[in-house]
Amino acid sequence: MISKIFKSVAVFIAAISLTSCGFYSLSGVSIPDNVKTFQVDYFGYTATQVEVGIERDFTIVLQDLIQDQTSLSLVTQNGDYLYQGEITRFYISPITATADNRASQNRLTIDINVRFTNNKDEEKSFEKPYSFYYDYPANTQLQNAVLDTALEVIFDQITQEIYNDTLTNW
Known part of the structure; x- marks a missing residue:
């Protein structure tokens, strides 16, 4: 008798967990069922100081x-x-x-303006600036491996913030 009740409860719980509530969630991700695609347009570059190629790199990281x-x-x-x-x-x-x-440390700061358009729910669309920095020794040139590390740290932080703002309910 108890095993029959247990089996019934287990089947009921399994059925409930398999039905969709309109959203799926994985690691805090909350995406409506009707959203299947995303598009990341090539990010432009309007900063006065030019660092060639980082807009392409940022687009790819996102x-x-x-x-x-x-x-x-x-x-x-x-x-x-x-x-x-x-x-x-x-x-x-x-x-x-x-x-x-004399400077002993320098800071690279990158600001990125993002426009997010939710074509399924226009009320969730927004435009927002993001910014992050990387500190490095002043006697080091910001090039090659140092620049690569700086961009990785900055882009990882900014893209994670964009991800959280657009794809999670935190």
Whole structure:
């Protein structure tokens, strides 16, 4: 008798867990069932200081993050979710000084303006600036491996914030 009740309860729980409530959630991701695709347009570059190619790199990092952490399909047009924007600032500044008033550390700051369009629910669309930085020794040139590391740290942080703002309910 108890095993029959247990089996009935187990079947009921399994049935409930398999039915859809209109959303699916994986690692905090909350995407409506009617959203299947996303589009990341090539991010522009409006910053006064030029660093060639980083807008392409940022676009790819954002695409990869969404592809890797959701089941959405990347499309080149008519995406259910549309990401657009531009890098608005690439700025290097000294942040700490030595006793003889020379910089001992520099900071690279990158600002990115993002326009998110939710083509399934226009009320969830927004435009928002994102910014992050990377500190490095002042006696080091911001090139090659140092620049690659700086961009990785900054882009990882900014794309994760964009992901959280557009794909999670936190």
